[in-house]
Amino acid sequence: MSTGVGGGGDATGTTRPAAVTKLDRVVIRFAGDSGDGMQLTGDRFTSEAAAFGNDLSTMPNFPAEIRAPQGTIPGVSSFQVHFADYDILTPGDRPDVLVAMNPAALKANIADLPAGGTLIVNTDEFIKRNLTKVGYDANPLDDDTLAAYQVHQVAMATLTQGALADTGLGKKDAERCKNMFALGLLSWMYHRPTEGTERFLREKFAKKPDIAEANVLAFRAGFYYGETTEAFAVTYEVAPAKLAQGTYRQITGNTALAYGIVAAAQQSRLPVLLGTYPITPASDILHELSKHKQFGITTFQAEDEIAGICAALGASYGGALGVTSTSGPGIALKSETIGLGVMTELPLLVIDVQRGGPSTGLPTKTEQADLLQAMFGRNGESPVPIVAPQSPADCFAAALEATHIALKYRTPVLLLSDGAVANGSEPWLIPDVEDLPDLGVEFATEPNAPDGSFWPYLRDPETLARAWAVPGTPGLQHRIGGLEKADGTGNISYEPDNHDRMVRLRQAKIDGIPVPDLEVHDPSGKARVLVLGWGSSYGPIGAACRRVRKLGLSVAQAHLRNLNPFPANLGDVLRGYDKVVVPEMNLGQLALLLRGRYLVDVISYTKVAGLPFKAEELQNVLTDIVKGVDAA
Amino acid sequence: MTTIDLGLPGLAGVPTSDEPQKAKDYKSDQEVRWCPGCGDYVVLNAVQSFLPTLGLKRENIVFISGIGCSSRFPYYMNTYGMHSIHGRAPAIATGLATARPDLSVWVVTGDGDALSIGGNHLIHTLRRNVNLKILLFNNRIYGLTKGQYSPTSEAGKVTKSTPMGSLDYPFNPVSLALGAEVSFVGRALDSDRKGLTEVLRQAAEHRGSALVEIYQNCPIFNDGAFDVLKEPGEAEQRLIPLEHGKPVRFGAEGEYGVVRAGFGSLEVAKVSEVGEEELVVHDAHMTDPSYAFALSRLSTQDLRYTVTGVFRSVSRPTYDDQARAQVEEAKATRAANLGDLLRGKDTWTVV
Numbered sequence: 001m002s003t004g005v006g007g008g009g010d011a012t013g014t015t016r017p018a019a020v021t022k023l024d025r026v027v028i029r030f031a032g033d034s035g036d037g038m039q040l041t042g043d044r045f046t047s048e049a050a051a052f053g054n055d056l057s058t059m060p061n062f063p064a065e066i067r068a069p070q071g072t073i074p075g076v077s078s079f080q081v082h083f084a085d086y087d088i089l090t091p092g093d094r095p096d097v098l099v100a101m102n103p104a105a106l107k108a109n110i111a112d113l114p115a116g117g118t119l120i121v122n123t124d125e126f127i128k129r130n131l132t133k134v135g136y137d138a139n140p141l142d143d144d145t146l147a148a149y150q151v152h153q154v155a156m157a158t159l160t161q162g163a164l165a166d167t168g169l170g171k172k173d174a175e176r177c178k179n180m181f182a183l184g185l186l187s188w189m190y191h192r193p194t195e196g197t198e199r200f201l202r203e204k205f206a207k208k209p210d211i212a213e214a215n216v217l218a219f220r221a222g223f224y225y226g227e228t229t230e231a232f233a234v235t236y237e238v239a240p241a242k243l244a245q246g247t248y249r250q251i252t253g254n255t256a257l258a259y260g261i262v263a264a265a266q267q268s269r270l271p272v273l274l275g276t277y278p279i280t281p282a283s284d285i286l287h288e289l290s291k292h293k294q295f296g297i298t299t300f301q302a303e304d305e306i307a308g309i310c311a312a313l314g315a316s317y318g319g320a321l322g323v324t325s326t327s328g329p330g331i332a333l334k335s336e337t338i339g340l341g342v343m344t345e346l347p348l349l350v351i352d353v354q355r356g357g358p359s360t361g362l363p364t365k366t367e368q369a370d371l372l373q374a375m376f377g378r379n380g381e382s383p384v385p386i387v388a389p390q391s392p393a394d395c396f397a398a399a400l401e402a403t404h405i406a407l408k409y410r411t412p413v414l415l416l417s418d419g420a421v422a423n424g425s426e427p428w429l430i431p432d433v434e435d436l437p438d439l440g441v442e443f444a445t446e447p448n449a450p451d452g453s454f455w456p457y458l459r460d461p462e463t464l465a466r467a468w469a470v471p472g473t474p475g476l477q478h479r480i481g482g483l484e485k486a487d488g489t490g491n492i493s494y495e496p497d498n499h500d501r502m503v504r505l506r507q508a509k510i511d512g513i514p515v516p517d518l519e520v521h522d523p524s525g526k527a528r529v530l531v532l533g534w535g536s537s538y539g540p541i542g543a544a545c546r547r548v549r550k551l552g553l554s555v556a557q558a559h560l561r562n563l564n565p566f567p568a569n570l571g572d573v574l575r576g577y578d579k580v581v582v583p584e585m586n587l588g589q590l591a592l593l594l595r596g597r598y599l600v601d602v603i604s605y606t607k608v609a610g611l612p613f614k615a616e617e618l619q620n621v622l623t624d625i626v627k628g629v630d631a632a
Numbered sequence: 633m634t635t636i637d638l639g640l641p642g643l644a645g646v647p648t649s650d651e652p653q654k655a656k657d658y659k660s661d662q663e664v665r666w667c668p669g670c671g672d673y674v675v676l677n678a679v680q681s682f683l684p685t686l687g688l689k690r691e692n693i694v695f696i697s698g699i700g701c702s703s704r705f706p707y708y709m710n711t712y713g714m715h716s717i718h719g720r721a722p723a724i725a726t727g728l729a730t731a732r733p734d735l736s737v738w739v740v741t742g743d744g745d746a747l748s749i750g751g752n753h754l755i756h757t758l759r760r761n762v763n764l765k766i767l768l769f770n771n772r773i774y775g776l777t778k779g780q781y782s783p784t785s786e787a788g789k790v791t792k793s794t795p796m797g798s799l800d801y802p803f804n805p806v807s808l809a810l811g812a813e814v815s816f817v818g819r820a821l822d823s824d825r826k827g828l829t830e831v832l833r834q835a836a837e838h839r840g841s842a843l844v845e846i847y848q849n850c851p852i853f854n855d856g857a858f859d860v861l862k863e864p865g866e867a868e869q870r871l872i873p874l875e876h877g878k879p880v881r882f883g884a885e886g887e888y889g890v891v892r893a894g895f896g897s898l899e900v901a902k903v904s905e906v907g908e909e910e911l912v913v914h915d916a917h918m919t920d921p922s923y924a925f926a927l928s929r930l931s932t933q934d935l936r937y938t939v940t941g942v943f944r945s946v947s948r949p950t951y952d953d954q955a956r957a958q959v960e961e962a963k964a965t966r967a968a969n970l971g972d973l974l975r976g977k978d979t980w981t982v983v
Contacts, residue, residue: 243982481707481716
């Protein structure tokens, strides 16, 4: 089996049907103008791969502007899908196949295509005006600029318009279907099932049947174009992946997170109130949850980030599960209310889908630079648990875990997702609802104090969680608030010793939350170097470790899902290796925490480019370090 | 008995109690720590005396406040309560009221809390018409931070932070509320127990957001700000009490009244000069807010005239009722099957 399509297989002939080459994995990147529908195209190709049973991982990459000026580099939108016949961990470092719908898409992406890679271009857009716009003096299709690649020139717009000539559709509307032509062509090249896409198009445009039909026609035209022309000598097959037994679906991080909240509502038997304000890349959580009110979910689009979290906290005070969702800038605004949640010791799920910062930063790009904000970004000693999912599908379990902690320990919990996890997708082994954990809570219903009254700050001796009596409970009327509480009674207290005790109690409550021990993956058992990550870098780190091991070197991998509190065995794990490498998409925030907490001088490897790590770059970093340690 | 039997649609869904209640039932065991002579005491007593008349279960009443002197209010009420953070009480109360239709939710706030740091939440809560009652204690000064000017202080006010006089033009809170599409707004004086109680009663009966502005004296940093409205001989010339269905008339002998002026505005006239039939008859239920707005403009910062009572009380669907109705509709029409949701439309099975 070859591991790429770059060579194009046996290129001898023009025989039909095209020869079939089997591959174990392929990375395809669809790139075009923001208005070209590349996200939809990629998404559909992904669904076809999923339906076929491949393992897959995707990475959308789009500008923050809804419609940047047409045909410009800032307006380029792309979608990369990696699919394989085995379990893969990342959306792929580089595409094997690049589909470029215009000169801007070519210019912006060609550097990522390795020599020998397949390039499919829509020639209709390669006119002088468009070429000049992005700085091509001459048409790169006409000279030897692209000599290193297998170039397929296809007049997609013209062919699409031709296919739709009899539909009565205007020229412009017909031309807009060219993304489906591209999808059809790629579907033919990779032997993808097509029924799903046709069904999807008919459902999506159910109210505009002529548009639905035009898209289906364009899709078929692309497929038949591959089949009937002699331009493509070879087609490729990627067999279904041998994943663990069970039923799978494809899912994005934001959808998985929203489903996790629905499941949390069901498993806790509490109504959910999501108080939120739209922000990229978190808005899809609001969109998704607003569709599932039948599960007792209320979604409140507030006037601002602060009102969103305040409404969620108000609902929690009333005995509901309060949830708020945002990105880094929103967390900055919500900080004071998170502090109120810490002080009033009420459950609250705070979701931060991190994006590039500071300030407005890179709204549509990914980053892991909110860790210290999550950890410390409030006034006073204000500890909150932090949970970080490691992949799109993992968001489901992470939401359940974060909710469990919030409800059991009566505390705000920060769930740190990021743009890569939120918008990326992968197959998800659908859990059996019967196996989901029970998150039921018990509200206080009786007086609990020695004097026969109710003390809201009497704690469970094991969890240190305070008694939670909701309004409407007879006889337990009490007042809470942001002022310091007297230990036990919860009355206002300015007592120096009481404050010291309460600060330590709040800290001890969070520190005492049991989280699973850190598991280390070291197949050889001989590794002297550990690579430790957190959050969405799991995929690239894992892929890099596989590559390092393929070189015959030993490296151990561990991944933190609980950032606060850390697993109890973390210190021992760190001290068990000669070197610990911590790759992060920030300037070393976890590394700072590890050094401070454990006095272990970890090696911080950082990159803050708005894009996930590439497996190749981490492979190189790790290889150098492992070789250095082994040589020492 | 239900709140509907009691004629309190604003409290529909809140359980009632058959046990007689007294004001002292609403006093918490916490020592009240406002300055001696503070108007807040009077308001607290008025609220504690008024609540028993509603006949609600005490545990189903919640007071939410922000930050400031008045925001200590919940600590002194033997109900449920939360003393939250600056300006955010309406947002917290929105979440609570939406999640819990069985609660009577009250917000206690001040001119700084509601109109400065919390201005955004206030206007959006009012336009949504969330079913909660907002008591805005307006003393025209920042008390808890020791005497800086507030968004209702008169322009030119000399304070610690404005030694050469403040440059801010003040809000008229009733006008602001009307601009924010409020469905109920009233005003009362802290010293006028009867008038305050009447406005509170109507606010409680109203289903939707009710804003009650209470002129409240701060004896330390803005003492006597409303004295002209309390002095015999002076007050009658300035206070214009509203009563639904009655001509708007005031003065020791009822010698003044309110009449229409140009462009939909109102003005004060001597009844003897214009004739009784020219007086505006107060209609708090008028859908168009222009009339209530014109009434609100009669009250000027210098207190030459101050309109009290209920300016506007109109019926409009509430945010929280509708949000709950959507959830109920979804529950009635769509199956809440988690397994089906998780599986979605396109799955594949690995054997």
